[in-house]
Amino acid sequence: MLSKNGEISISVIKRIPRYYRFLEILMNEGVTKISSNELAARMSTTASQIRQDLNCFGCFGMQGYGYNIKQLHSEIGKILNVNKISKMVLIGAGNLGHAIASHMDFKSRGFSLIGIFDKDPDLIGKEINGMTITSMDELDAFCKKNTPKSAIICVPYSAAPEIVKILIENKVKGFWNFSHYNIMKDYPNTVVENVHLSDSLMTLSYQMKK
Amino acid sequence: MLSKNGEISISVIKRIPRYYRFLEILMNEGVTKISSNELAARMSTTASQIRQDLNCFGCFGMQGYGYNIKQLHSEIGKILNVNKISKMVLIGAGNLGHAIASHMDFKSRGFSLIGIFDKDPDLIGKEINGMTITSMDELDAFCKKNTPKSAIICVPYSAAPEIVKILIENKVKGFWNFSHYNIMKDYPNTVVENVHLSDSLMTLSYQMKK
Numbered sequence: 001m002l003s004k005n006g007e008i009s010i011s012v013i014k015r016i017p018r019y020y021r022f023l024e025i026l027m028n029e030g031v032t033k034i035s036s037n038e039l040a041a042r043m044s045t046t047a048s049q050i051r052q053d054l055n056c057f058g059c060f061g062m063q064g065y066g067y068n069i070k071q072l073h074s075e076i077g078k079i080l081n082v083n084k085i086s087k088m089v090l091i092g093a094g095n096l097g098h099a100i101a102s103h104m105d106f107k108s109r110g111f112s113l114i115g116i117f118d119k120d121p122d123l124i125g126k127e128i129n130g131m132t133i134t135s136m137d138e139l140d141a142f143c144k145k146n147t148p149k150s151a152i153i154c155v156p157y158s159a160a161p162e163i164v165k166i167l168i169e170n171k172v173k174g175f176w177n178f179s180h181y182n183i184m185k186d187y188p189n190t191v192v193e194n195v196h197l198s199d200s201l202m203t204l205s206y207q208m209k210k
Numbered sequence: 211m212l213s214k215n216g217e218i219s220i221s222v223i224k225r226i227p228r229y230y231r232f233l234e235i236l237m238n239e240g241v242t243k244i245s246s247n248e249l250a251a252r253m254s255t256t257a258s259q260i261r262q263d264l265n266c267f268g269c270f271g272m273q274g275y276g277y278n279i280k281q282l283h284s285e286i287g288k289i290l291n292v293n294k295i296s297k298m299v300l301i302g303a304g305n306l307g308h309a310i311a312s313h314m315d316f317k318s319r320g321f322s323l324i325g326i327f328d329k330d331p332d333l334i335g336k337e338i339n340g341m342t343i344t345s346m347d348e349l350d351a352f353c354k355k356n357t358p359k360s361a362i363i364c365v366p367y368s369a370a371p372e373i374v375k376i377l378i379e380n381k382v383k384g385f386w387n388f389s390h391y392n393i394m395k396d397y398p399n400t401v402v403e404n405v406h407l408s409d410s411l412m413t414l415s416y417q418m419k420k
Binding site for chain 2: 013014016017018020021025041042043044079080081082084086094095096098099100102103104105106109110111149150157173174175176180182184185191193195196197198199200201202203204205206207208209210
């Protein structure tokens with residue numbers, strides 16, 4: 001759905017990575033083409049929703065043929081801008097930060113992880129996926145030299161505001177925020193993608209017990 | 211917003227844990243009462259949205275006083291059913307599973323983690339937070355004996371269907387799903403809360419680069 005100024009609505013944007021993910025799975029399975037009906041069944045959605053979303057981006061299936069999976073995957077990748085790699089730092093190398101650094105395929109999602117920072121002396125100097133954990137004291141100087149554009153915030157709530165301040169001063173504009181600090185409140189002009197695992201777990205609790 | 215059959219809409223449900231989280235932060239800061247305006251500012255939302263959501267649950271602030279934070283927190287906790295503890299198992303003790311097991315406060319979110327399973331011989335027998343990682347081969351027998359009601363799925367896509375099948379056969383009905391397996395497609399009567407970190411990262415990529 002395009003808004004008045006030609007921008008794509010946030011609800012569509014939130015769905016697009018899901019298409020990308022399902023198309024990847026299909027490619028890995030060796031499937032080369034798929035109809036909107038088949039794709040809808042795989043994704044537990046409707047064919048009309050898929051056609052509507054993909055039409056937004058100018059991705060049209062061929063009548064009687066469906067979508068060419070590789071081509072559609074590539075088109076959506078361009079929309080998501082995953083080919084344009086942006087420099088990112090990870091703040092907080094505790095359990096969760098460590099898991100994210102080792103688990104995620106940053107490159108295929110449009111990012112390059114260029115630094116990992118922690119204040120814990122037991123962690124500083126250790127390696128995650130070949131990258132050495134650096135002292136938080138060096139964050140400012142590192143940013144000035146290497147100009148990361150985004151940061152993953154994996155520190156407790158109490159530590160987050162001070163770190164985000166340093167990052168903002170160094171022109172970091174995107175945050176993948178796992179902390180409970182409401183970055184948008186203090187910095188409304190940043191781009192923030194929050195991941196609140198405890199909210200997700202409580203939603204499950206509610207839905208299971210109702 | 212109540213739907214026709216008196217159920218609360220999914221969009222409200224998704225917002226409720228967020229209130230719970232902000233109220234926790236306020237309690238930790240020693241704040242005892244708050245107006246809907248102040249709470250709205252903290253949460254980057256509107257006072258009218260807050261009043262509307264909380265009215266749904268019969269939580270009314272007092273005119274000229276606002277909300278009693280401790281009381282509201284307790285009320286929302288009851289709605290989320292976090293006091294009713296439900297047994298949960300974790301499948302997959304790799305980096306992400308390990309992080310979730312050590313990072314999350316399950317009890318305060320309505321769950322009790324009673325077992326951790328993996329198929330990796332290097333992990334079996336090791337401990338996470340005092341709980342021993344058990345072989346996947348024992349999952350079926352464990353479930354029959356201990357009757358967990360929900361499971362965290364932290365295994366790769368290819369391994370997920372077989373594991374979910376065992377869990378479903380053992381009457382597990384809730385899934386906190388970190389894998390890319392679409393559980394709802396095969397088991398539409400389950401409760402699934404998906405966490406797709408790569409989707410979240412791609413959303414950040416899109417929003418930063420547009």
